[in-house]
Amino acid sequence: MEEKKNLIVGQSGGPTAAINSSLAGVYSGAKHYGIKKVYGMRHGIEGLLAEKIIDLDDTLDSTFNIELLKRTPSSYLGSCRYKLPKPEAGNEIYKKIFEILEKYNIGMLVYIGGNDSMDTIQKLSEYASMISSSIRFIGVPKTIDNDLPVTDHTPGFGSAAKYIATSISEIVRDSNVYDLKSVTFVEIMGRNAGWLTAASALAQNKFNDGPDFILLPEIGLDLKGFIKVLDNKLAEKNNIVVAVSEGIKDQNGNYISEDEGNVDAFGHKMLSGTSDFMAKIVKTELGVKTRAIEINTLQRAAAHLQSKTDIDEAFNIGFLGVKAGIEGETGVMMYFDRVSDAPYLSIIRKCDINLVANIEKEIPRGWISEDGFGVNEKFIEYAKPLIMGELSNIVCDGIQSHISSLK
Incomplete structure (x- = not known):
């Protein structure tokens, strides 16, 4: 991606206790790789269509605020449940989106979300290909439901x-x-x-x-x-x-x-x-x-019980999502590939968005008890590492502190 191009990031779907850590990772990754302007879309793709765009430098202007953001529940940028139509040449909605992206000199769009958000990345990348746009589209997974395919688990589930x-x-x-x-x-x-x-x-x-x-x-x-x-x-x-x-x-x-x-x-x-x-x-x-x-x-957003494993992984997958875009990837979702249970280790990789969008992953029958009224050790071995560790709280007046809300 050309150095002069900017990045825009959005959040979509249900809030979690980890989605803002991914946002912090995206912002930190952008700054690390020399992207000068990092914009946030207010209320996801729906807000982008209304040109509700903020400069994240105005709020994430210190290491302290980034740490606060990681500990802040729910979607800092706001969310939406907006379904884009099927991409077709000349579609007015897509024309408007890409005009806005060009206006802000956007070279990469990162969308943090679940099944429906990956549907958005899939459609935007498909339309970009149709019009030969160089803008790159990266999906960063998020959902407490843990039902995205390909990835071993999703940020937000552990907390x-x-x-x-x-x-x-x-x-x-x-x-x-x-x-x-x-x-x-x-x-x-x-x-x-x-x-x-x-x-x-x-x-x-x-x-x-x-x-x-x-x-x-x-x-x-x-x-x-x-x-x-x-x-x-x-x-x-x-x-x-x-x-x-x-x-x-x-x-x-x-x-x-x-x-x-x-x-x-x-x-x-x-x-x-x-x-x-x-x-x-x-x-x-x-x-x-x-x-x-x-x-x-x-x-969904119990930040007082965040899993440190979850928050650390959420940050890292956002950071490496930016790296993937810098390296030329588009139409992909970042995901976790579990290498080991004990000690627990997952590696962050990328996959084609078409393998993810609109597909739900259920619990394997072999992880459910024979009578169907519980789970067995296979599920416990899978899930237990994801809830491990606690973050140190940043407290004000006896209450865990969050980053100031956007107006």
Whole structure:
């Protein structure tokens, strides 16, 4: 890429506790490789279309602010869920995007996000090829759902997994306070892939207890059969905790909690109320106390429980994404290639964006228990390294500090 060209970076999709560390990595990489101007698009590609662009030098003007950014949850630049149309010659939306990129002398666009964000990189790079543009397009993965193919894991998953496992261990403690029969359902994010719900198993160690059952979207749920299993378990112990994915399906493949008729911008069906649904059914059928807990957005951006492994890797993959663009790559996503579990080691590589966009990766059946109500050691060996380590907090007035919000 010519030295005079600038870089623009955006964030898209759901926020995480690590996405800003990737942003810090992109900015630091750009400065390391001599890119003079680093712009940020406010609210992703949708903000770029509205020319909502900021100069990141105005806020990331010190090492301290970059460290604050790494510790700041959610998407610092703001996000969007905007689906670009199929690229075609003369398309007005693409013409506008590339006119804006030329106006700001952009030589590289880096987009940090998940499945839908990689769809955006795929389409932009395809259109660039159609019009013989030299602008390079790099995807940096991000999603707590951990459902991107090719990559061993995604930045954001490790910190979310750490939060979920910690919360589950505390919920188990809370559920055991009273001498009565109870079932607590803890709803965890995950539409078609159960990586986050499976992470609840990490709560179990020599000091803490984990959930009694883990219900994953990869396994169709026989609800009547599961209620019988619960009834038998209640004969053995008073208090049961069930980690349940928001996206669990029945044996016919239908979402149990589907919000009929409502979809998002990418056509995904809206889900809600899985834990509440399960709690009401079990209370009616078994006549025991039930509780529904929906962790909801808390699991996405819990910076007070960041995994140091996650934050370090998020920074590095953003930094090396810039390096890939400098070296001439375009239409690629950076990814982790795991070399070793013990000691844990992953290498950052790049792959063709067409291998990633609009494809979801589920938990392998061999990592799920035979009865379908939990995970086995293969999953634990995979996930445990990703939650390791803690970042030192930067505290003000007793509260963890974040970088100042953009106006």
